[in-house]
Amino acid sequence: MQFRLEKRAEPSKAMLYLTPIGAVLLTALVGAIIFSLIGYDGVRAVREIFVTPILNPLKWQDLAVKSAPLIIIAVGLAIGYRANVWNIGAEGQYILGGLAGTGVALLTRDFSGPWILPLMIVAGMVGGMSWAFLPALLRTRLQVNEILTSLMLTYVAIQLLNYLVIGPWKDPMGFGFPQTRMFTADQLLPHIIPGTIVHMGVPIAVVVALAAWFVMSRLVFGYQIKVVGSAPNAARYGGFSVNRTIWMALLTSGALAGLAGVLEVAGPFGRMVPSFPTNYGFTAIIVAFLGRLHPIGIIFAGLAMAVAVVGGEVAQTTIQLPAAAVGIFQSMMLFFLLASDLLVRYRVRMVGSNRVEVTP
Amino acid sequence: MNMDLVVPIIITLIGASTPILIAALGELVVEKSGVLNLGVEGMMLIGAVVAFAVTYTTGNPWLGILLAAAASAAASMIFAFLTLSLSANQVATGLALTIFGTGFSALFGQAYTGKPISIFRSIFPEALATHPLWRLVFGHSPLVYFSLLLVVAVWWFLKKTRAGLILRAVGENDLSAHSIGYSVIGVRYAAVAFGGAMAGIGGSCFPLLLTPQWAERLTAGRGWIALALVVFAAWRPFRLFGGAYLFGLVMTIELYTKASGGTGGVPSEFWAALPYLATIAVLVLISLRRSGHSAAPACLGKPFLPTN
Numbered sequence: 001m002q003f004r005l006e007k008r009a010e011p012s013k014a015m016l017y018l019t020p021i022g023a024v025l026l027t028a029l030v031g032a033i034i035f036s037l038i039g040y041d042g043v044r045a046v047r048e049i050f051v052t053p054i055l056n057p058l059k060w061q062d063l064a065v066k067s068a069p070l071i072i073i074a075v076g077l078a079i080g081y082r083a084n085v086w087n088i089g090a091e092g093q094y095i096l097g098g099l100a101g102t103g104v105a106l107l108t109r110d111f112s113g114p115w116i117l118p119l120m121i122v123a124g125m126v127g128g129m130s131w132a133f134l135p136a137l138l139r140t141r142l143q144v145n146e147i148l149t150s151l152m153l154t155y156v157a158i159q160l161l162n163y164l165v166i167g168p169w170k171d172p173m174g175f176g177f178p179q180t181r182m183f184t185a186d187q188l189l190p191h192i193i194p195g196t197i198v199h200m201g202v203p204i205a206v207v208v209a210l211a212a213w214f215v216m217s218r219l220v221f222g223y224q225i226k227v228v229g230s231a232p233n234a235a236r237y238g239g240f241s242v243n244r245t246i247w248m249a250l251l252t253s254g255a256l257a258g259l260a261g262v263l264e265v266a267g268p269f270g271r272m273v274p275s276f277p278t279n280y281g282f283t284a285i286i287v288a289f290l291g292r293l294h295p296i297g298i299i300f301a302g303l304a305m306a307v308a309v310v311g312g313e314v315a316q317t318t319i320q321l322p323a324a325a326v327g328i329f330q331s332m333m334l335f336f337l338l339a340s341d342l343l344v345r346y347r348v349r350m351v352g353s354n355r356v357e358v359t360p
Numbered sequence: 361m362n363m364d365l366v367v368p369i370i371i372t373l374i375g376a377s378t379p380i381l382i383a384a385l386g387e388l389v390v391e392k393s394g395v396l397n398l399g400v401e402g403m404m405l406i407g408a409v410v411a412f413a414v415t416y417t418t419g420n421p422w423l424g425i426l427l428a429a430a431a432s433a434a435a436s437m438i439f440a441f442l443t444l445s446l447s448a449n450q451v452a453t454g455l456a457l458t459i460f461g462t463g464f465s466a467l468f469g470q471a472y473t474g475k476p477i478s479i480f481r482s483i484f485p486e487a488l489a490t491h492p493l494w495r496l497v498f499g500h501s502p503l504v505y506f507s508l509l510l511v512v513a514v515w516w517f518l519k520k521t522r523a524g525l526i527l528r529a530v531g532e533n534d535l536s537a538h539s540i541g542y543s544v545i546g547v548r549y550a551a552v553a554f555g556g557a558m559a560g561i562g563g564s565c566f567p568l569l570l571t572p573q574w575a576e577r578l579t580a581g582r583g584w585i586a587l588a589l590v591v592f593a594a595w596r597p598f599r600l601f602g603g604a605y606l607f608g609l610v611m612t613i614e615l616y617t618k619a620s621g622g623t624g625g626v627p628s629e630f631w632a633a634l635p636y637l638a639t640i641a642v643l644v645l646i647s648l649r650r651s652g653h654s655a656a657p658a659c660l661g662k663p664f665l666p667t668n
Binding site: 134145160163167289330331 | 457459465584
C-alpha cells in the first residue's frame with residue numbers, strides 16, 4: 001500500500017473550507033501533547049486556551065473587542081496577498097494610525113463636539129496609509145521588495161512612538177510616566193452595549209469585512225486584484241495596471257491597519273502608551289491566511305484567533321502558562337494550515353503495491 | 361589618532377557585524393538554491409536561546425554554539441518540509457517560522473531571564489593581545505574568526521566546487537537541473553538546513569558575544585536586516601561582508617551615542633531607528649544602480665513542480 005498525490009482539475013472547495021477547521025483541531029491536539037511533554041498540564045492548557053473563552057459568557061465581550069482589530073487588519077492584508085503584494089508591516093501602520101489619532105486628540109483637547117472622533121478616525125487611516133506609502137512607492141518605482149521595507153518601517157514606528165510618549169506628547173500631570181493625557185469623552189469610542197467593554201470598533205470591523213467582500217466579489221477592482229495576483233501577464237493584456245493595483249493594495253491595507261490602530265487607542269487604551277503595539281499587525285497575518293484571504297472567512301478566523309488570545313490570558317493566570325505559549329499555538333495553526341493546502345490542490349490516492357510490473 | 365580609543369570602537373563594530381554576517385551568509389546559500397526563507401529572525405532567536413541555555417547549564421560555549429546550530433537547523437526543517445515537500449507558500453511559511461521561533465525562544469528562555477553567563481572570549485593567550493594592535497588580530501571571540509572564514513568558504517563553495525555549481529544550477533533553472541538528474545528537492549533541503557544552522561550560530565552571537573544574558577526578542581530584527589543584506593550584496597559573499605560591516609558601523613554609532621549620553625540634540629530613538637532606515641536606504645540605492653536587471657537567482661521563491 002502506498003499513497004500517491006494526484007493534482008485536482010479544480011481546487012477542492014470543500015477542502016478549502018474544511019482545512020482551516022482541521023488546522024485548529026490539529027493545533028489543539030499537538031499543542032496538548034507538546035505542552036504535556038515540557039511539563040505543563042497540556043490538556044488543561046488547551047482547554048483554557050480554546051474552550052474556556054467560548055464557554056464563559058463573561059469572556060464574550062473580550063472576544064468581540066480582541067477580534068475587531070484583527071479582522072480589520074487582516075481584511076486589508078488579504079486584499080494585498082491576493083494581488084501578491086506582501087505587506088507584513090501592518091504592525092507599523094497600526095502604530096501610525098494610533099499615533100495620528102492621538103495627535104488629533106491632543107490638538108482638539110479644548111474643543112468638544114461629535115466631529116472630533118470622525119476626524120481622529122480619518123487621521124488614523126491617513127496615518128496608516130502614510131506608512132504604506134513608502135513601500136508602495138519603492139515597489140512600483142524601483143522594484144524594491146515591499147516585505148523588507150514595510151517590516152523595517154515597523155521598527156521605525158516603534159521608535160517614533162517611544163520618542164513621542166517620552167518626549168513632546170508626555171502627560172505633564174502624569175508623574176513622569178511615558179504616556180499621553182487621557183482622551184476626553186468626545187475622543188473616546190462610545191460603547192454600544194452598556195455595561196460592557198464592547199465599543200464601536202466591533203460593528204465597524206463587521207462592516208469593513210462586508211464592504212471588502214462586496215468590493216472583491218462584485219466590483220472590477222476586486223477582479224483586478226485577483227487577476228494581477230494569479231496571472232500578471234494576463235492582467236497586462238487585459239489592460240489592468242499592475243502598478244496601480246500594487247498602490248491600491250498597499251494603501252488599502254495601510255489605511256485599514258491605521259483604522260484598527262486609531263480604534264484601539266480611542267477604545268480600550270484611551271491614551272497613547274509605550275505598550276500600544278500588541279502584535280495585532282503580525283497576528284492578523286495568520287488571521288488572513290486562516291480565513292483563506294476571504295473577508296467572511298476572516299471574520300471567523302478573527303474570532304478563532306481572539307479565542308486563542310483571550311484563552312492565552314486565561315491560561316496565564318490559571319495555570320501560569322507563559323504569554324509566549326500563545327505564539328507557539330498561533331504559528332502551529334499556520335503551519336498546519338499551510339501543510340493542508342496540499343489537500344486543496346491535490347487528491348491523496350491509495351495505490352496498491354501489489355501491481356505487477358510486466359517486463360518483456 | 362588615539363589607539364586606545366579607536367581599537368575598542370573597531371572591536372565593537374566587529375561584534376555588531378558578526379551575527380548578521382553569519383546569518384546572512386547562510387541565507388545567501390539558501391537563496392542561491394532558489395528558496396526564500398523569511399524565518400531567519402525566528403531561527404536566530406532559537407539559536408540565541410539554545411546557546412544561552414546550554415552555556416549556562418554546562419559552562420561550555422562550544423557545546424552551546426553546536427546545539428544552537430542543530431536546533432535552528434531542526435527548526436528550518438519544518439520550513440523545508442512544508443515548502444519543499446508540500447510546496448506550501450514560502451513567504452507565509454517563513455513568516456510562520458519567525459512567529460514560531462519568537463514564541464519558542466520566549467517560552468524556553470523564561471527560566472533563564474536575569475541569569476548571567478560569561479562572554480565567549482578569545483581563545484588565544486592573553487599575552488598575545490596586550491598591545492592594542494595585536495588585540496585587533498588576536499583579541500576576538502572564535503565566533504568572529506568563524507564568520508570571516510565562512511565568507512571565504514561560502515565564496516569558494518559556490519564558485520569553485522562542483523557541489524556549489526549544482527546548487528546554483530538548481531536555483532537558476534530547477535527544471536534543467538532536474539532533467540539532468542540532480543535532486544532539486546534534495547539540494548534545497550541541504551541548503552535550507554545549512555541556512556538554519558548558520559542562523560542558529562548567528563543567533564548564538566547575541567548571548568555569547570554581545571549581551572551575556574537572555575531577554576525576549578534579543579535579536580531585535582537583526583534577522584530581517586540579514587535578509588535585506590543578501591539583496592544588498594547581490595548574492596555575493598564578499599559584498600555581503602562589506603554590507604554587514606556597514607551595518608555594524610551604523611549600530612556602533614547608535615551604541616556610542618547612547619553610551620555617551622550626548623546625542624547632539626538628536627533624540628536617541630532616532631539612532632535606534634537608524635539601522636532600519638539605513639536598510640531601506642540601501643535597498644533603494646541597490647535598485648537604483650541595478651536599473652531593471654536583477655541579480656536574484658531565477659527560481660527564487662518559486663515552488664518546484666516537475667511535470668510528471
